[in-house]
Amino acid sequence: MAADDPLNVVALVSGGKDSFYSILHCLANGHRVIALANLHPPPPRVASTSTRATVRSGDEDGSRAEVDNAINDLAAIRISPSDITVAQHQHGSLLGLRADNNSQDDDEIDLNSFMYQTVGHQVIPLYAQATGLPLFRRAILGTAVDSGISYKHPDGHQEEDETESLVPLLHAVLKAHPEVNALCTGAILSTYQRTRVESVALRLGLIPLAFLWQFPDLPLSSAAATTSTFSTSTLQPADTDDAQLLRDMAAAGLVARIVKVASAGLGEEFLWENVASDTGISRIRRALRRFGGDGGRGAVLGEGGEFETLVVDGPPVLFKGRIVIRDDDKRVVREGGGSAWLNVREAQVEMKLGTDITSKTEDQNVRIPNLLDPKFKDALDLLHSKSLGYEHCTISLHEIGQQPSPLSLKLTNSISQDWYFVGRPGNIEAQTAQIVDEVRQQLHEYSLPTTAITNTIIVLRRMSDFPTVNRLYGALFREPNPPARVTISCGDLLTPQGADISILLTVQPRMKQGDRRGLHVQSRSYWAPANIGPYSQAITYPLLTIDEDKNRDNDVNSNLPLAVSIAGQIPLVPASMSLPSVPPDGDDNLRLQVTLALQHLWRVGAEMQVQWWSSAVAYFPRSPSTPHAKHCALLAASAWKAAHAVPSSASSDAEEGPDLWDRKYNPLYMTYGGGNDVGAAKPGLPDWEVLKDFDADDYSEGGLSQRALPFVFSAEVEELPRAAGVEWHAHLGFANVGFGDVRLYSSHGSDKDQRTAMHSVVVESPSGDVFVQTVAAYQDSDAAGSGIGVRGTQHMLRVVGQILQTSDRSQLGFIEVNPKLTYINSESFDLLGETESLQGKGAIIPCRSLWDSEARKLDMVVILESRWGRKADGS
Template identity: 85%
Template sequence: MATDDPLNVVALVSGGKDSFYSILHCLANGHRVIALANLHPPPKSGSTSIRTTVRSEDEDGSRAEIGNTISNLAAIRISPSDHVVAQPQHGSLTGPRADHDSQDEDEIDLNSFMYQTVGHQVIPLYAQATGLPLFRQAILGTAVDSGTSYKDPDGHHEEEDETESLVPLLRAVLKAHPEVNALCSGAILSTYQRTRVESVALRLGLIPLAYLWQYPELPHSSASTTTSAFPTNTLQPAACTDDAQLLRDMAAAGLVARVVKVASAGLGEEFLWENVASDTGISRIRRALRRFGGDGGRGAVLGEGGEFETLVVDGPPTLFKGRIVVCDNDKRVVREGGGSAWLSIREAQVEAKPEAEMVSKTEGQGVRIPDLLDPKFENILGSLRSKFLGYEHGSISPHEIGQRPSFLSLKLTSSISQDWYHAGRTGDIEVQAAQIVDEVRQRLREYSLSPTAITNSIIVLRRMADFPIVNKLYGALFREPNPPARVTISCGDFLLPRDADITILLAVQPRMKQGDRRGLHVQSRSYWAPANIGPYSQAITYPLLPIDKDNSNDNDVNSNLPVAVSIAGQIPLVPASMSLTPMSPGDNDNIRLQITLALQHLWRVGAEMQVQWWSSAVAYFPRSTTTSYTKHRALLAASAWRAAHAMPSSASSDAEDGPDLWDQKYNPLYMTYGNSGDTCTAKPGLPDWEVLKDFDPDSYSEGGLSQRALPFVFSAEVEELPRSAGVEWHAHLGFANVGFGDVRLYSSHGSDKDKHTTMHSVVVESPSGDVFVQTIAAYQNSEAAHSGVGVRGTQHILRVVGQILQTSDRPQLGFIELNPKLTYVNSESFDLLGDAGSLLGKGAIIPCRSLWDSAAQKLDMVVILESRWGKRTHES
């Protein structure tokens, strides 16, 4: 199936606003919703069955009973034409009014971490209200696996965790509707819920859809509503939105979502049955939460912290053919204590909508689909299209900010990370990949390490067509949640060492303890960033520097240490469809949009992982037929990188019609939204310029920044990229949890004997006194071009780099480790067809057809080195 073909969707519904709004987005994206699916509370008091009676009306008007007692292990199907009646004490379906003075088993909320159960009595009416078949299954088990990310259970655990109740439910749907190939859920900010739905969906061969994932932090569209996934680009930033924008969008789409549970000190039972998808409801909830200091939390106004739960009783005619009506005397308040109260609904019915209403309200209603690019990256794309990109821009390179630090009192610490480099040797690609996987497994056993110790990988293939074979074998290494971040490129037939069809670099953290590692592994389609559909994560974090052994049990001390973030290579896929970007008017090759969109993906993943600064980055491009076009792409990438780091001008910050600096930092209206880059952002942005030592924003020109105070960026021409993409952005490392002024940048040139090497360094200090240094040595020697000096030339360059590192800069910058982490080599300058064994031990070799700096000047080699220094030597 093509990535942009319409999908046949089964939608999980709890009755809440998020699941139904997600259905509307499925429809807006051209997919077909085939059925609804719901999990309900099991019967109490040890009962093993639910008394459910479904009556259908025959053609002559008579009614016949077509169902009775059903085991709670089996799913039931309710058709839109079924008239549902049930015993209310079981709470499975609506029915005759019960005695309100008796508190039966129905008036117990499961308080499930995974599923909303309040209002479950109304769920069966959704079949009639929407015209879609509804499948229901009892929730079995409890939250056995309480981790944020969910590990697929072993067979003997399958029925213990409540997540696994989804399996028989969805199997029943697939049996009745084998055409279903996607599963829709309403996950917004909850990693706990999203990862569990993804786990079940992927095991059953379904594509997970979570269109609302990170939706509150996506920018408001330039138009009020749109049904196009690719709206017209605009250079004007979107208007500031607030944290309740999602509720306003739901109201604009016609949803009516009533509060059925409150569990916040600010929300009393007087909020029950309030319509949150309305201006009145939003205002009331916001005021109440602010009174108790609850409005500053991420997603609080949306109820993402459990502040309230909702029940949808009406929606647009595209989904709702009738509305659900509940009379006042059919609602009973149940008080659980501790400020928690909810409504037990005793009876409800579906009221068909008049035909006139169905027609009139269909016109003008729509679902807001966020723009493909947020305002910051719209502006970047506009600058790439409007400016003449000549060579006059000059090189982007960091320069010294503040005084050069002295590391004379520091000691070189043993590295907390290792780099394992493996190359295929003999046999076809399947044999070589299997051989490497076996080697990695054996090495893990030797070090007594779990595969979770691997945080990042770079896979270099001779042919991208071999990727599916490699992916399957490589993926078998990782059974735990959040596999390593990954970068994959193809270098062609003539660049890898002889007989090698694949090389793999693995970054391994052998000292990482449980809880040190955190991953972001979104496998659902959304508007946010591309889903990771293979055995890799968007990002993995781990300690950048050794944990302070003297304070190893002091969480407050170690929580202040900087964090390293490894991020997967980002290609320009449209997140909602997972297809490559569409052709844009006036941009025949589409490379500008691809560069911009892939860079936005890198920014959004980085912002979610709270990255404040990048160490360096490379933009990979596929093979070009002309040198001029290769240079053109290098200039575009450098210009986009520069623009992404641009600071808002002082003029725009002080504008009368926008938020001032105080607003951006302290006003809750502008503090809610994440690092989208527009002037409404108030969280520490990416980049966070305050982490730079002695950084003076006044030294930067209005409307931009000095081009030199940036992380080093370069371009690498390879053979091919995944999905035949036009670009792949790879940030070598992100830094998070960095303190004010703890990052320093330096640049220097080689000695008089070697004028062809420049050094670009980023230094990160921590409160513990440890220091991390990453250095890029960029070598440029026009005389070496086309010389074919072979492997000896590569070793010679490494010796030259070593000599530079041990010159006068060494006492100040502390470089001593000469084994590079990554070595990018221009194949036009160096012959790489020799014995692969002669290159092993020299770090990962990334063979490239050409290398280019930010001024489109050709490079012969780029070497990345890392070292760590501290006031004391850390023990293993």
């Protein structure tokens, strides 16, 4: 099945607004909704019995048998649209047109589940009749055993987590509807909820869909700005209106009533308010602001558990009838602590007649965000102009900050190591298995878990081998958030000749528990491409390690800068996971791909709070001609310049830090509370104020900001994943960096040797430690272009040695260290058959051509990294 083929979807519904609005987006994207699925509170006999006994071996005081009998009674049930009277099972009436509330306990069930909304569960069966879709239901069993932000599948020896209740429910759906191949959820900002649904979906072979993920931060479409049903006096700019999603729901025709409040700002007088209305939005915003601001990011949407909703009506493309609940059939249940909810005693479906049910999907007012943010739309426009590329200025060491003195620093035991593996002769399966075994052995030798790996670069001879490699490589990683990854194919240039794969791992051997955070979104959305498989969008870890022999202040430790490894970004349309198909013109399509992939890099970076990049490379597949390769390099350089021209206004929280939903609704993270950082806007990307001696006047349009950028270059390789036209690879991102703690240096290697340009970024921490990355771009005027012919391995090694020696003599106090990455232009260096000389010289990436930002051909690009600390005497 092609990536953009229509999917057959089962939609998880809780009764809340988000799940139903997500269904409307499934329909708007051309997918078919086959069934609804819901988890509800168990009957009192099960709810009052220890659920721990359900997964323990043996019989503990007879409780195992009792619970097993109850579970058998609670098998998933199917409610057809024609079942309008009652849905029966052994425990009596769930609900038809009237709820059976003979049991006082059952009358007031609200599990306060970390995962599922349960208020209003009595009304859920009526959605089958209201929508005309079959509804599958099952009881929630277990509790939140795994309270981590990212979910780890239980291994059978753990107590059952409530998340696993989804598995038998979806098994029932798949048995009745084997054509179902996707699962839809309404996750907006909560990593806790999204990762759990993704875990279950992928285990069952279902494609997870979360069209609302990060939706509040995505750009308004031009149509949405002109079709709002609300008065212009209440509208705010799209990038500041945190209630825009509620307005979108109202414009689409959803009616969502508040059925629970759990916030000091929202009292029980808000119960039954329609949140998808101008009046409801205004009331909620005013109430939250009376109690300490607006409650943080997502509070107006109820993402922090401030309120829960029940959808009673929607557009006719989904709702063939509306749910009617009389005032006399709603009873307020007060839980204390500011929490109150509505218990529904009776409800009915009022079917729509006539024109109400003739609406088509394409007639619905469901806002789909623009593919490009305004910033990257401007970048795309720039790529259509005749002026492409930009010049790297040569900056003296004192123009941007002062040179750190090597005399006051010492080379530290780096927190980072690079492990390089090359396949030995054999088929691709054997070579990959060999490398995986070697990785396991080396991890065992150093007593390290796989989570110590933060980044991977995989170089293949044939991109067609990628599925095989992915399967075997993926077996390494069983924990949530596997390392970020970059994959390219170098064709017959890969060395040695018998190797079909090489892998570079970046490993953090001194990283402590809790230091590592990841971003692994596996659902389709409008935000950025899903990473379905053994790689994350990004991994964050400490850039500089604390010397355990020194007594450093904890406040200093918490302010240390972070390194962010980001996966290679190709230009997939996030909602369909397919490459852009329009415009049809090849060059226009390439411009769009360059811009879209760079936007993905920016969105992932912004989500991880990246403030500055160290350097970046744009990989392009094999070009039909040298002029075309040069043109690609100019497109990449121009897009890079445009992305840095205006700081981003992104204001989302870090993915793996406890999000607002978790802080307010998940007891494990309530200790984070509502501190000053909740909902606080984060720095833009780029954050110019991290630069040493930053002066806003100097960084005006046309000034230094247009030139003093992270170094970027282009590499022509053989092929990219999915036959993409470009892949952006940022070598490193920096987060949690203080004002003025980044310095840039750009110069030639020496007065006598003008062939090597050195571009360095230096990051200092409050502890006095220093991180340095230098990109050495080498251009030999006597190389192949002059007719002398290609050079061999020994010449390449001499060049690398000269670069190391130059850096040692001049600018940043390097000693001889092996390069992290060496990009080689195969037109200048022939490395085939000379692999012995390359052992221990870091990862070699052979390219068909290399280009700087002015589309000048390069012979070599070397990436060097080192970390420095203050001397023991404190000098």
